Amino acid sequence: MSYPKEVIMQANALTAKRRADAEQIQRIRHTEITAKVPDVAKYEAELAKTGLEVVRALTMGEDAEKYIKGLAKQNLHIQELIGNELEKAGYPRDYLKTPYTCSVCSDTGFVEGVACECRKALLKELNVARLEKVSPARYCRFDNFDVSLYDSTVDPRYGFSPRERMGDIFEYCRCYADDFDESSCSLYMHGATGLGKTHLSLAIANVACAKGFNVLYYPAHNLLSLLEKEKFSGNSGETEQEVLDCDLLIIDDLGSEFSTQFTVSALYNIINTRFNLSKPVIISTNLNEEELEKRYTQRVTSRIIGYCESLLFVGRDVRQIKSEMQ
Ligand SMILES: [Zn+2]
Secondary structure (H helix, E strand, O other), X not given: OOOOHHHHHHHHHHHHHHHHHHHHHHHHHHHHHHHHOHHHHHHHHXXXXXXXXXXXXXXXXXXXXHHHHHHHHHHHHHHHHHHHHHHHOXXXXXXXXXXXXXXXXXXXXXXXXXXXXXXXXXXXXXXXHHHHHHOOHHHOOHHHOOHHHOOOOOEOOXXXXXXXXXXXXXXXXXXXXXXXXXXXXXXXXXXXXXXXXXXXXXXXXHXXXXXXXOEEEEEHHHHHHHHHHHHHOOOOOHHHHHHHHOOEEEEEEEOOOOOOHHHHHHHHHHHHHHHHOOOOEEEEEOOOHHHXXXXXXXXXXXXXXXXXXXXXXXXXXXXXXXXXXX
């Protein structure tokens, strides 16, 4: 599990900004108080003196501990006096305390070399935001996937109703997301348009992102045209490396793009490399096997179908049903 480099850099920059802002506010307040409440400066000078005393006490040997305890008590007393002065002047008692966002790590992100809870939360938040920037992930969650929109009449072709099937797929995807890790299996979501393939793949992505996995989502046509552009502009490699390295790759709506010899070989290279490394991929398509073969050759199609867990989405276009209900 690894957060993407850009997420880590964003988190570092944001934490540093929080710290700098808090310290700037503290400096401004300090200047203000020094001018308006002169006794505070007097007490602060005493505090500085006890600080120096502590340093000196460290060389005292056996008696040091007792002496330092006494100094700490004295220190607390002076801080109390400063609080009293501030209160008398109409300020909050902690007005001179640096207003860090996180008082546990003082906005450094770490406590004794270990990531603070605030850093963990920030990384998750930025990771999810990164996914939301390139996809409708915000609107595609498990809690707003409505199985009741699917028909409950048994389809004689399959022997089950779309609702029954979609209920099973929904449960499968939810468990998949809950248990997701770098060695999860790959999924092949197929079936007609508007049946919730994008919704469920992004619901999985949301959960995986919030758990701290590096998830990349691409509509197939965006990914393949990006790879093509990079290849022919001479600076190829960056996107390809990212899609090979990430913890979960989602290729949505495969077959919607114009396929060429380049896209066929680029797609094969990506899925084959990831499959060989047992790295999960979620592929969704509206095409049936025959159509996929026509567009992407038998080699690509059989690699996908032979390797991935197949989820066949059935029913009527849910978007159409929703619009009929309005
Ligand atoms: Zn913290």
